[in-house]
Amino acid sequence: MEIVSFRTSGLGDQTYLLTHEGKGVLVDPQRDIDRFLRAAAERDVELRLVVETHLHNDYVSGGEQAALRTGAELVLPAAAAPAYPHTPAFHLEDIEGGDGLSLRPIHTPGHTPEHTSYLVLIEGEPVAVFSGGSLLVASAGRPDLLGTARARTLARLQHRSLRRLAALPPEVGLFPTHGEGSFCSASGAGRYTSTIGEEIRSNPLLAVEDAEHLADELLAAPMRIPAFYQYMGPANTLGVPPMPSTAAPELAIGDLPQDARVVDVRPRERQADGFLPGSIGIELGDDFGSWAGWLLPYRSPIVLVAEPGQDAAEAVTQLARIGIDTVRGVVRDLGPAATATFERLDLVTFTVRAAQPGAQVLDVRMPNERTVAHLEGAAERFLADLVTEGVPAELDRDHPVLVACGSGRRAAIAATLLIREGYIPAVLDGAGVPDVAAELRARRAA
The missing domain is CATH 3.40.250.10 (Rhodanese-like domain)
Structure with a gap:
């Protein structure tokens, strides 16, 4: 058996191709399916199953199109009820993949209500589990993506689901879909795959004994939800057309x-x-x-x-x-x-200007980032909120606005938005707010 991982860093997600005795299983494929089908062809693998762990919130799926292209059987959680032909995966009802390979669906609600993990059995022996957005490496899938009204109920269900997976043999490999960089993960993680035993030893969420306490933990400091997420679930329910041409005129x-x-x-x-x-x-x-x-x-x-x-x-x-x-x-x-421009400043220059009386500083990081490293005196407006809420009222268009984030990337995006609104931005590039805060402290101490 081989499990090939395809990581899409920008979304923090992974798609998997499992191969065994010339048969293949594709798990949680993103829309650009050619890379997965090419890998199967290179291994001379017949794709038997295309499986989804849930109706994804962060990308549109390529599952239906992969099944149509290859003739594979498309499997989705029984409670997903999408509007296209598929095989529903019911809890603990094994799905045969051929030549001793089978998948055992395990209902693991929490990230979404229908969420289902898949235990891989070779000749009846458990060897791996595709956990989607349930048990992640050092974390778990977020329970709040479907709205605050359902978040606490889903968080409590996640507690039961995590324990359901933790009861698997410790040597079983853990292959989650979400990971570091994903807004579907409750927290960051430095690795993308693991084992059940390793997670029992090191995943802090598995140490939380009570469902209410886990809900408190998962919902204590919620991350922001990207605006486009609201369109992903409906698209994956109704069906996604084939990948378009990537050639732009x-x-x-x-x-x-x-x-x-x-x-x-x-x-x-x-x-x-x-x-x-x-x-x-x-x-x-x-x-x-x-x-x-x-x-x-x-x-x-x-x-x-x-x-x-x-x-x-x-x-x-x-x-x-x-x-x-x-x-x-x-x-x-x-x-x-190309007549619009903005300044790019190194750390020392930015700090010198920020320390001047009357300096205007704008911090465009997420709220949870600001709790870790605070920049005293800065106006605070998360990058995406510049679009929905506008520029903080205390900032003056007649004077430069020093913009900072964690590295300069978001600050540069913010600069183009500020210019559109008539402001004069200067961006901290190649450093972030924690660096500025430390530099300011050092200057005051000196």
């Missing part, structure tokens, strides 16, 4: 559609030197799609601005993974239209 600056949102994916140092007024800058990286889905009206028409030779197809792919198929084209040359 080349456009001249004078050919921009009137209704398009312009998204600049160039490196942020290039954006700082000059970008199109009114556009939003989201440097192309692993999490580009997540930030675009969070900050832009969902499925609004999009035109990308990219460097000559930059991989615009990667941006299109990341958007398609969350159901955004509205890229109208890509502009490679802004010419004289």
Whole structure:
């Protein structure tokens, strides 16, 4: 048996291909299924089963299309009830994969009500479990993604589900879908796979004996929920069309559609030197799609601005993974239209300016980050809230606004939003708020 992992860092998720005696099982596939089917073909594997652990909240699934493309049997939790043909997975009713391979569904509600894990049996012996968004490495799946009204009930159910999985033999391998970098995880984790025994020894949530106490733990400091999540569950229930082409037509600056949102994916140092007024800058990286889905009206028409030779197809792919198929084209040359600029400051320069009387500082990190490292005197507005709530009222358009986050990436995005509202931003680049706070303390001590 082999389990091949496909990690999608920007979403913090993993898809798995299990192979055994020439037969394959695909678990929680994302929409861009060619990479999974190519891996199966390279191993000369016949895909027998495509299984989903739950109706995903963070991406649109490629499960239905993978099954249609290969003729594999599509398996979803019995309570998911999607609007397309599938085999319902009932608790403890084994599903045969052929040649001694079978999957045993284990109902593990908590992340979602229908959530189901799959225990892998080889010749009747348990060897691995695909735990989706239930038991994670050093963590567990969030119970609050379906709204606050259901969060506590789901958190209590998660307690029972974690114990159900912890009762498996300690040598069973643990293969969760969510992990570090996923907004579906209750906390970060440095590893992506584990064993049941290792989690019993080290996962702090398995040490919480009482369901109410676990609910308190999981809901004590909830992370923000990306705006595009609200569209993922319904899409996965109704069915997701095939992956679109990732080729974006080349456009001249004078050919921009009137209704398009312009998204600049160039490196942020290039954006700082000059970008199109009114556009939003989201440097192309692993999490580009997540930030675009969070900050832009969902499925609004999009035109990308990219460097000559930059991989615009990667941006299109990341958007398609969350159901955004509205890229109208890509502009490679802004010419004289790139008139908006912002400053990029190193740590020392930023700190010197921030220490001056009357300095305006804006912290765009998440609330839970601010509890760990606080920047005294800074206005606080999480990046996504700049779109929904606007710029903090105490900031003055006539004076520069020093913007900081954890590394400079979100601060640069914020700078393009501030310029659109008439502010003059300067960005801390290559360092973060904790560095500024430490530098300010050192200066005061000196």
